[in-house]
Amino acid sequence: MTGRLEQQGAVPAALGAGxxxxxxxxxxxxxxxxxGVAVITADPGDGPVALxxxxxxxxxASPPTxxxxxxxxxxxxxxxxxxxxxxxxxxxxxxMDLARLCATPGKDRFGPDVRSARLETGEPHxxxxxxxxRAAISGLxxxxxxxxxxxxxxxxxxxxxxxxxxxxxxxxxxxxxxLKPVADTGRAPLFLWPDDSATF
Numbered sequence: 001m002t003g004r005l006e007q008q009g010a011v012p013a014a015l016g017a018g019x020x021x022x023x024x025x026x027x028x029x030x031x032x033x034x035x036g037v038a039v040i041t042a043d044p045g046d047g048p049v050a051l052x053x054x055x056x057x058x059x060x061a062s063p064p065t066x067x068x069x070x071x072x073x074x075x076x077x078x079x080x081x082x083x084x085x086x087x088x089x090x091x092x093x094x095x096m097d098l099a100r101l102c103a104t105p106g107k108d109r110f111g112p113d114v115r116s117a118r119l120e121t122g123e124p125h126x127x128x129x130x131x132x133x134r135a136a137i138s139g140l141x142x143x144x145x146x147x148x149x150x151x152x153x154x155x156x157x158x159x160x161x162x163x164x165x166x167x168x169x170x171x172x173x174x175x176x177x178x179l180k181p182v183a184d185t186g187r188a189p190l191f192l193w194p195d196d197s198a199t200f
Contacts, residue, residue, distance in 0.1 A: 001033070001137075002151065003200065005093060005101035005153070008154075016127075018197045019072065019171060021128055027139050028196060029140075031172070031174065034082050035054035035055065035056075035170060035171055035172070036054070036090070036092060036168065036170055037052060037054055037091050037099050037169045037170060037176075038052070038053050038054075038055060038056040038068070038088055038089060038090055038128070039051070039053075039088075039089040039091055039095075039099060039102045040053055040068065040080055040085035040087070040089070040126055041086065041087045041088050041089070041124045041126070042079060042080045042085070042086040042087070042122065042123065042124070043083065043122065043123060043124050044080075044082035044083040044084075044198065045082075045090075045158065046079075048109075048110050048116070048124035049075075049080060049109070050076065050102045050109040050110070050124070050126075051070075051072075051074060051076040051077060051102055051103070051189070051199070052091075052099050052100075052102040052103035053169040054170075055067070056068045056088065059150060062168075063152050063153070064133075064134065064152065064153040064162070065138065065150060065151065065152050065153065065197040066088060066133075066150070066151055066153065067146065067148055067149060067150045068088075068148075068149070068151075069146050069148050069149070070146060070147050070154045071145065071146050072145050072146055072147070073145075077147070080149070081140060081149070081176075083137065084125065085121070085123055085134060085136050085154070086134075086135050086138065086151060087123045087124070087125040087128075087132050087133070087134050087135070088118070088133045088135055088153075089125065089126055089129040089131070089132045090129070090131040090132065091129055091169055092130070092131075092167055092168060092169050093102050093139065093167035093168065093169045093178050094167070095126075095128070095129055095169065096169055096176055097186040098126060098128075099169060100176070101197055104157075109160055110124065115128055116126060117121050117181075119134060121134065121155075129157075130159040130162075131157055131159065131160055132136050132138040132156075132157045133153045133154075133155065133156050133157070133160075134154050134155040135149070135152060135154060136150060136151060136152050136154055138150050138152045139150060146178060167172045169174075
């Protein structure tokens with residue numbers, strides 16, 4: 001079905017790549033674009049590191065692959081880039097303290113007050129987080145100021161099929177939030193299928 005494009009009057013010009021307001025528009029848009037929260041752990045061989053990301057995305061279901069971005073300003077991010085494998089923790093609302101810890105520069109993320117362990121394959125992880133995946137880094141795509149990391153999932157936590165029932169934790173406008181469904185009883189649910197979108 002083809003819709004009719006409406007003719008509009010004079011419209012303000014879109015911001016171009018050279019416009020100094022482009023960076024501000026970018027940051028404002030993503031500040032108000034809620035994102036799920038994950039904690040990434042790794043050990044490139046010189047000790048465990050952990051960091052919180054809100055950039056985790058699904059890339060493919062076959063093979064299961066995710067991607068996330070890492071800032072060049074983070075020493076933990078540089079360590080993750082050197083690692084061959086990582087553990088991706090899908091943190092929930094009850095894990096907010098851990099997410100905050102791993103997002104705060106200078107904090108000891110594996111100190112005596114933090115429950116952590118090693119998988120049999122050696123990667124550090126947080127056993128109190130119910131949903132995690134061990135993943136092999138399959139690609140690095142450096143861009144100015146950051147690096148996009150692709151990782152293929154190799155192993156899932158024992159509770160992977162049920163841990164998603166916990167309340168979600170999202171990050172938006174520089175604050176942590178819970179997630180509740182929108183009550184809309186008058187409409188049928190909208191499903192995005194894998195063939196149409198990376199959202200499953």
